[in-house]
Amino acid sequence: MLIRVCSGCLYPTSIGLAGQSCGVTMAVPSLHRAGMRPDLLALASGLAAREERFALVTVVRREPPSSARVGDVAVVTETGEYYGWVGGGCTRSTVLREARRAIADGEPRLLSLSPAPGEEQRPGLVALPMTCDSGGTVEIYVEPVLPVARLVLFGSSPAVRVLARIGHAMGYRVEVVDADADKAAFPDAERVLQSIAPDALPRGAHVLVATMGERDLEAIEAVAARAPAYLGVIASPKRFAQLRDALLARGVPRTVLESIAAPAGLDIGARTPEEIALSIMAQIVERRRRAAEPALGTSAPATGARHTAEVNGIKYYFCCSGCRTQFLSEPARYPAAKAHRS
Template sequence: MRPDLLKLAARLAEREERFAIVTVVRREPPSSARVGDVALVSERGEYHGWTGGGCTRSSVLLEAMRAIADGEPRLLSLSPEPEGGRRPGVVFLPMTCESGGTVEIYVEPVLPAARLLLFGSSPAVRVLARIAHAVGYRVDVIDPEADESAFPDAKVQRSLVADALPRGAHVLVATMGDGDIEAIEAALARSPAYLGVIASPKRFAQLRDALLARGVAREAIERIAAPAGLDLGARTPEEIAVSIIAQIVERRRRAAKTGQTENVPVREAVDPVCGMSVKVAGARHTAEALGVTYYFCCAGCRTKFLADSARYLAAGAGARGS
């Protein structure tokens, strides 16, 4: 990989930003890409590097954004005859360049570790911190009296700074009545992917009433897992920790499968000339016709459209954007 792309990847990783590395792994002439060509796509849709000309760039950009959103790598095959060589596990896309050629590109999303915020330092929280770290979470413990030696794999914070809490994190409140309301409100304000509370049904009913009285939306309260954890009949701190991490993982994977994540979906349009999907945000090639914006994978398709727009509009292949 080029040194400048390595440095950019390091900066993005340090800032905990999502991005994808796309690498050409196979080509057939006359494709302009070479095996080993690499590009980096940021979560904002910025494209750095080279994996081929405009005919491949839009497709690669769109698939990279999808990979960043769902966290799944994919192998792309762009060919003039994408239906001719179906292989399991490969995403086939049309190569619209008149020069032809085939190129295969591996897209690998690079995502920061999922965050787990633990309010409190009870025995169950101590076990949960160790398990979560082993599973791959970045763990933060927020408790003014936490013993740092009990959390070797976590960062201990002595006070709650609501504005500094990360968005979309997984959160467990186990403060045992000392600051429950403040911790729950702070977590809800940051759109948590999961919010669980260790509390008895009676205690959580009191918390629910207090939150409603403070203006917290009922819908937000209903999404709180209380008591936290899957119903495994857990009794010991170790069993309680297992039930909670199991619930967090289950909800996280279910959300990823159904697309209900904190990631913003990628808005797409269809090139009215070649039929390829094009990422709307930041599209480089567009044209107006009858008050509608059309999006194109490359300058060549845009030129064809402008030369005979009536033909393509009559075909009804255009996808409208605003």
């Protein structure tokens, strides 16, 4: 069937909407059924099983003319792949951008796309312009689906035991790796292992090496190759300097070594195991919420950052495109930048 539509939003304009379309005539498929299709459900399930980050996007309200229907669903991956339908070209680019921002900061948002976004102001609503000439309003809920953060602890010292309890209380999946670890000492840990193969380490985890000189070199080298979101080492400055030199000799990039927190934890004057564990968890939280802006030597919040880049598995955040371009032109100039994954 041939009808007159707007090529941007594919909304039929042959009845009562003359003059609101670009006038392109093209074939339009039969009306789709709103809702979560089985293939999208399977896709989302697979992404979640592989612990990949993605967003579910759902149309929750519409005012005609709009090609979207209430209940339409799309899946957007961290790399920007788009599956499903929540509207045509008038909404796609905006939804894609906002979905990737939600994946980056972990915060859901309710979007309103309308010809007059200034009139759509409500608490909690992100009002954005509808770029299609035919108009219409659509509200879309964006829900990021992120894997549970992992906390991997090498060692079984009193501070490690406390950190395992804190991590569990904060919703982390806690894993302990230590040849002498007693499972009874870590009731909140999901797994207590005597050893772990390097390729079995989860990517993007938050890791503490507190083995007190026992195979700490091997542990740090293995973790560094898995793009950790955080890598802290409980060691004296002298000991870590020795470790750093040995790791450099083994080929670990200097930029990766510069991102390691050693001694681990914020400087709060911690003395007891409880205080040490608290300082380490505070540092993990700080690095999750903020990322460095190496071009300027200042910090930029990861939440809502529009300008990002990834180098050697580490994600960097910038306040503007100029700083991003400056950094990417010669990233080796900024070895001291402490940049971390969100």
